[in-house]
Amino acid sequence: MPIKVLVVDDSALIRKVLSEIIQSDSSLLLVGAAPDAYVAKRMVQEFRPDVITLDIEMPKVDGLRFLEVMMKAVPTPVVMISTLTESGANATLRALELGAVDFMAKPKLGVAQGMNDYAHTIIQKVKAAAKSKLSHPTETRCSKHAAMRYTGTEKLIGIGASTGGTEAIKDVIMHFPKNAPATVISQHMPPGFTTTYAKRLDSLCEVTVREAKGGERLLPGYAYLAPGHRHLKVERSGADYRLALDDGPKVSGHKPSVDVMFNSLAEHAGENAVGVLLTGMGRDGAMGLKAMKEKGAITFCQDEESCLIYGMPKAAVEIDAASYVLSLADISDAILDTLERLGAGSRL
Structure with a gap:
C-alpha cells in the first residue's frame, strides 16, 4: 500500500510544490493539501494520513498548536516544514519536543538542481517518518550521578x-x-x-x-x-x-x-x-x-x-x-x- 501523505501549508505555491514532489513517487499517495489547521483537522479525520508535512507559520492556528492537539487526539508522524531563521529554529525544536519526527527547510524555488535535491530529501524523510516510532515527551528521571566520583x-x-x-x-x-x-x-x-x-x-x-x-x-x-x-x-x-x-x-x-x-x-x-x-x-x-x-x-x-x-x-x-x-x-x-x-x- 502506498504511504498516504497530507500537505499542510498556508502558501498555495508551497502546497503546489510539495504536492508535486509527493505525487512524483509511486510509493507515496497525496491525500490532500490543506491551507490551514481547520481544513487539516477535517482531512486528518477523513483520510487518516500515514505522514503529514506541516508548516509552522500558519494563520488562525499555528503549526505548533495544531501539532500539540493532533498528537494527543490522532498521533501521526509529522515532518515539519520550517524557515531557516532563529525563530524558525526555536519553533522547530519545540515541534520535535511535541513529537514531530523530522523537519525540512522550506524549498528554495527557481533553482532546478536545488529542487531536485530537495525533492529527493523530502521523499526520503517522508518514507522514514512512515516507518518511525512516535516519540513521547521525555519523562523526568533522576540520575544516580549527582556528581561523579x-x-x-x-x-x-x-x-x-x-x-x-x-x-x-x-x-x-x-x-x-x-x-x-x-x-x-x-x-x-x-x-x-x-x-x-x-x-x-x-x-x-x-x-x-x-x-x-x-x-x-x-x-x-x-x-x-x-x-x-x-x-x-x-x-x-x-x-x-x-x-x-x-x-x-x-x-x-x-x-x-x-x-x-x-x-x-x-x-x-x-x-x-x-x-x-x-x-x-x-x-x-x-x-x-x-x-x-x-x-x-x-x-x-x-x-x-x-x-x-x-x-x-x-x-x-x-x-x-x-x-x-x-x-x-x-x-x-x-x-x-x-x-x-x-x-x-x-x-x-
Whole structure:
C-alpha cells in the first residue's frame, strides 16, 4: 500500500510544490493539501494520513498548536516544514519536543538542481517518518550521578545522532552531572539550528553546552556541539584535547559527520573515550564507532525499541561496533558507570 501523505501549508505555491514532489513517487499517495489547521483537522479525520508535512507559520492556528492537539487526539508522524531563521529554529525544536519526527527547510524555488535535491530529501524523510516510532515527551528521571566520583581532562564522551536525535541527545546529557567529562556531539542539523539547539540544551542541562567554535580546550563539565555544515574533530595538544572544525566535503552523506568525529576520537583519545550512537537514518557513525571500539573505547548504541529511526545504530550493531546496546533510558547512567569504573581522571 502506498504511504498516504497530507500537505499542510498556508502558501498555495508551497502546497503546489510539495504536492508535486509527493505525487512524483509511486510509493507515496497525496491525500490532500490543506491551507490551514481547520481544513487539516477535517482531512486528518477523513483520510487518516500515514505522514503529514506541516508548516509552522500558519494563520488562525499555528503549526505548533495544531501539532500539540493532533498528537494527543490522532498521533501521526509529522515532518515539519520550517524557515531557516532563529525563530524558525526555536519553533522547530519545540515541534520535535511535541513529537514531530523530522523537519525540512522550506524549498528554495527557481533553482532546478536545488529542487531536485530537495525533492529527493523530502521523499526520503517522508518514507522514514512512515516507518518511525512516535516519540513521547521525555519523562523526568533522576540520575544516580549527582556528581561523579572522579574528574579530570583525560576522559571524553562522543555522541552522534540524526533523525530523532535532538530529543535523544537531550535525554542523555540532561542526566550528566556538572563535572561530567567533556562531551562532543555531532547531530545532523543545518547552520543556525545548531546555535539555537546548543542554547536550548544549555538552559536544560547541568553541564554547560556550547556550539563549537574551533580551538577550544576540552574541559570537564562542558558539551560541545558541531555547528551546521562543519565537521567536528578532536585533536591532541600536549596533555590537552582541543577542538578543530573541518570545512571539507560531506562524509557518509553528512556535514557534520558523526564518522569524522568518532574517527578523530579513535585516533587521538583511544581507550580514553566513550562513543555513543543514537537514533538516526542511514549509516553515518557506524564505521567511526567501530574504529573507536578497535582502539579500546567502550561504545554504546541505542536499541531498536527506543529509537525513532533504527538506522545508524542498526548499521553499527551489524558490524559489531557496539560494546553495549541499551535503551535510551539506560544509556546516560551506563556511560557514567563506565567512566567511574575506569576512573575518569584523578580522585576528587
